[in-house]
Amino acid sequence: MQRGTRRNCKLQKHRTLGFTFDNRNFHNVSLGQGQEVVAEQALDLAAKEGHWVILQHLYAFTDE
Numbered sequence: 001m002q003r004g005t006r007r008n009c010k011l012q013k014h015r016t017l018g019f020t021f022d023n024r025n026f027h028n029v030s031l032g033q034g035q036e037v038v039a040e041q042a043l044d045l046a047a048k049e050g051h052w053v054i055l056q057h058l059y060a061f062t063d064e
Helices: 036-049
Strands: 026-030 052-056
Touching: 026 036, 036 052
Parallel strands: 026 052
Antiparallel strands: none
16 A cells, blocks of 8 residues: 555455444554554553554654
8 A cells, every 4th residue: 555545445344344443342543642552552452352453654653
């Protein structure tokens, strides 16, 4: 995919599998300005309970 394209549009299959925001098992985190903690929490929960996580703007994330 090219930078700037809407990646979520290409991931519609999650709905047919029961992964939705309403079911609280599909998480979307836009990285930057302190969102690392939110992303880590979403990834931990997803690993434990089998959720999906979409991480956006990975290029904005730096490990300091």
